[in-house]
Amino acid sequence: MSDNLTLPAQQGPTDASTETLLEVQGLTKHFPIYGGFPIKRKVGAVQAVDGVDLTVGVGESVGLVGESGCGKSTTGRLITRLLEPTAGKINYMGQDITHASRRQLAPVRSEIQMIFQDPYSSLNPRQTVGSIIKSPMEVNGIEPEGGQEKKVRELLELVGLNPEHYNRFPHEFSGGQRQRIGVARALALNPKLIVADEPVSALDVSIQAQVVNLLQKVQQELGIAFLFIAHDLAIVRHFSQRVAVMYLGKVVEVGDRDSIYNRPRHPYTHALLSAVPEVAVDDEAGDKERIRLYGDVPSPISPPSGCRFRTRCWKAQDKCASEEPPLLQLSGNRDGHLTACHFPEDPTTEARAEDVVLDPALKALEKDTADDTESKPAKD
């Protein structure tokens, strides 16, 4: 597909917001590995995040999806500056916070809050709910109108908890309710950006929807921008206006929700979408493409050269190993829909003439059954 014109373009926020809140360029985090005896030396690095570009507009919700180990959580932690980036740039409202000191960060920290995955380990079991939600205000010396306690009660009500439960401890609440406490804590400082790291994946199906609805309400009513990190593609689609797909520390495709879910170009996005198990309510379920990759994600300690997906890709050629594909806007794609691939797929998720099955065991088994049905047609 060499006729694909590519345009160097910036990813930008969707029409919903025009102003950029957070801009990340070439963000990199390598965790060093030490080994050797008696003197430990650096023997390698886990390249968790390797050159991620991302923008989040004011009041926009951006989804970050990928499999485990692709660096999506590390990206979230770098943006909240819980980790120190190895390289790259983080720009928050025109201010470079990449290597900002504790003091410089103080005002920014109150505007970027985080919601954690596990509602059991992210709340201090020895503090009451009231003091958990109050402590961000105490740390920042904020005295809201009517006092901190009134604000806490308002927040508890906002997230759907009884304000009377102010003096209870986290263990008295269920998982879904604890996650609501986490949301209330994140809202205590009126943040502009919330990084939500797998906020619902630890919850039961019937509770997930409650928390997703709450986050959506918060996002829309308070106009808070979200970076929504999750591995569940259906929930990300439901929540985010723009979606970035990560693979082994890199963003392989980014674009508005409709482009990513209905007109994906990167083979990995195709494979990911095709792998999502869906409840077949209609008989039309058969018109989705079927792609079965083989094996697991390679180790980020020594990622493949060139395009990192090439080892599992059915379109890989020599060029993929030697040259790293840049994140570009392919011709025919909407503005802001960028793909990092030398040989992109057609922008459709409909079933292809032939399924892509890379798994040798699956291939062999399916060939057997196909042969069986051909050789002995319908026994009874």
Add this chain to the structure above:
Amino acid sequence: MTTLTKTEDAPAPTGPESFLSVRDLRVQFSTEDGIVKAVDGLSFDVERGKTLGIVGESGSGKSVTNLSILGLHNPRTSSVDGEILLDGQELVTATDKELEQLRGNKMAMIFQDPLTALSPYYTVGRQLSEPFMKHRGASKKEAKDRAIQMLEKVGIPQPKVRFDDYPHQFSGGMRQRAMIAMALMCDPDLLIADEPTTALDVTVQAQILDLLKDLQQEFGSAIIFITHDLGVISNMADDLLVMYAGRAVERGSVKEVLRTPQHPYTWGLLSSMPRLDGDIHEMLTPIPGSPPSLLTPPPGCRFHPRCAFKDEVAGTLCSDTRPPLADGRAAACHLTAEQKQTIFIDKIQPRLR
């Protein structure tokens, strides 16, 4: 729309086709806080070569049920009552020795987390060979050949080399493949898969699910597939059992249950899940509240405190009478068949589009 009327007194399907039949199973654990009724009067059948999906939230008793089929509950802390018939053999009263003969041979299990289910101390090959040598009386060499053949079948590259590897040398997806190979070593008639893909990534999950489906066609085992993911179940199972708080609330073929669900809990589950092709402007409809504690479960229908339609039932039927679950396609709910149909068509179906 299929008609939802069904004679409530259909004869019990205890024909020769039901290979595993569970009748009125009750599992209780005594704890410091009291007695936990983890499973409370559960009945179901699995046909030979078919897949039964059991879906439910955590704590609904899905795993407990299957551990009692395998006889893996500690008799000192738990009590198992009822009847479990595997191919005519009673399992609840079976001795340890009898169960030992069956486990890994006639029935096998695939666990959720392969890293904790495989022993870190022995090589994968040795763990695969052991049940084959024990149950089939095979020699070491025969067992090794069989193990290598099975490893190849489940798609492990270089099975001859990997035979001598330890579990930690395998990646997550490969470990689950090895677990499947281990379960299939003795060609079991019943395979219990307890959330076999929950710990895996989506692309790996898709591989494993397809692999299980294809292997079932080849080996003809009956599978009990436990999961909380309705999407996974709709691809895997023939029949479906929905569990809530230790009881079955709905049963039927996968198509029937997912397309024309009859129980308010199933409605709630389906409409609280976002879909890849759903309307993005539509809010999700969660089930209010949270699952009950099994120490003091609500009387009557266990779902009634969270049910949005309990007002449609006259009197206090929901809160004091346990709704029966008829055999065959059925839902344990006091709503009449007409009510279920109108509510589903008017209120639930539009949300699922």
